[in-house]
Amino acid sequence: AQSVTQLDSHVSVSEGTPVLLRCNYSSSYSPSLFWYVQHPNKGLQLLLKYTSAATLVKGINGFEAEFKKSETSFHLTKPSAHMSDAAEYFCVVISYSSASKIIFGSGTRLSIRP
Amino acid sequence: GAGVSQSPRYKVAKRGQDVALRCDPISGHVSLFWYQQALGQGPEFLTYFQNEAQLDKSGLPSDRFFAERPEGSVSTLKIQRTQQEDSAVYLCASSRGARGQGASGGYTFGSGTRLTVV
Numbered sequence: 001a002q003s004v005t006q007l008d009s010h011v012s013v014s015e016g017t018p019v020l021l022r023c024n025y026s027s028s029y030s031p032s033l034f035w036y037v038q039h040p041n042k043g044l045q046l047l048l049k050y051t052s053a054a055t056l057v058k059g060i061n062g063f064e065a066e067f068k069k070s071e072t073s074f075h076l077t078k079p080s081a082h083m084s085d086a087a088e089y090f091c092v093v094i095s096y097s098s099a100s101k102i103i104f105g106s107g108t109r110l111s112i113r114p
Numbered sequence: 115g116a117g118v119s120q121s122p123r124y125k126v127a128k129r130g131q132d133v134a135l136r137c138d139p140i141s142g143h144v145s146l147f148w149y150q151q152a153l154g155q156g157p158e159f160l161t162y163f164q165n166e167a168q169l170d171k172s173g174l175p176s177d178r179f180f181a182e183r184p185e186g187s188v189s190t191l192k193i194q195r196t197q198q199e200d201s202a203v204y205l206c207a208s209s210r211g212a213r214g215q216g217a218s219g220g221y222t223f224g225s226g227t228r229l230t231v232v
Contacts, residue, residue, distance in 0.1 A: 036223075043118075043225035044157075044205065090156055101170070102147060102207070102221060104156035 002027045004093045006105035014113045019078040021108045023065075023091035026072060033074045034092040035065055038107075044090070050074060061085070086112045116140075118224035120206050126230045127196045135191045135227045139208030146189050147221070148181055149205040157205055163189060164212050196231045203228045 007022040025031060035047040048059025055067045061084075065076045074091060091105040119138040127133050139146050144165055149157035150173075159173040165186035174181070178196075183189040193200055203226040 044207075044223040046222075101159045101162070101173075102149075104149075104158070106156045107154075 002031070002093050002101070002103045004091050004103050004105040006089075006091050006108050008108050009106065010109045010111065012111040012113060013081050015083055016080050019063075019076070019081045019085065019110065021076040021089050021091075021110065023074045023076065023105060024072055025074060025091070025093045027093055032094045033065075033067060034094070035059065035063070035074075035076050036090045036092060038088045038090065040087075047076070047089075081110075081112050083112050083114070086110055118206055118208050118222050120204075120224035120227050122227060123225065124228050124230075126232060129197060129231055130195050131231075132192065132194045133196055133229065135193075135204050135229070137189045137191070137206030137208075137224060139187065139189070139206065140210075140222055141187070143208035143210055143222075144212050145209040145221075146183060147207045148189070148191050149207065150175075151203040151205055151226070153202070160191070160204075193229075196229075198231050201229055201231045 003026045005024045013019055030052060033050040036044040037047050038044050047063050048057045048065055050057050050067045058064045063076055063078045065074050067074050087110060089108045089110055093103045118140060121136045125133055146163040148160040150160050151157040161174055161181045162170040163183040166183050178194045180192045191204060205223055205226045207221040207223045209221045
């Protein structure tokens with residue numbers, strides 16, 4: 001079975017400070033892991049993906065995530081937050097199985113304080 | 115097209131009315147998914163098509179929900195006798211490979227249809 005848990009429903013940081021959005025997953029098979037961002041009234045945009053290559057994955061807009069198998073985590077980070085980063089972020093797991101589904105976390109709303 | 119297109123962008127329906135939501139996936143994409151996203155929650159799986167075949171409809175909440183993709187391209191999600199709990203954003207996603215294959219390429223999502231049942 002697959003599942004994904006986003007540990008924080010809301011994260012607030014000041015502009016220019018680091019961002020950490022936490023994600024833990026559970027998967028019976030080797031998973032692919034993704035982070036998507038959703039701005040208000042916009043569609044889901046792919047930020048980055050892990051597919052069993054390098055464990056540190058770099059994405060768009062300065063975001064990166066590290067796959068840690070021992071911790072079953074895939075936390076999203078950014079060194080310096082920008083006002084435009086304010087959005088909803090979803091951690092997603094997909095397993096390589098014919099019965100796989102795209103499983104979304106419940107989302108983390110990121111707010112940026114001026 | 116360049117992306118996944120969904121229409122209408124917004125739909126207001128009176129309770130009991132039938133609605134049809136359209137998804138135009140990226141041309142040539144084999145896989146097509148429908149998701150339901152309630153306010154403040156993550157998207158929940160509804161159904162999956164591989165070309166024209168509906169291989170998984172385990173997420174459809176009731177028999178009022180029906181989806182089709184007759185020619186393996188455009189898909190329609192139909193909701194009969196809408197109820198207030200159907201109010202949500204309905205998202206469509208497509209990918210080049212079949213489910214379980216090509217997941218490394220990720221999935222492209224449309225902007226969704228926001229359905230409000232009054």
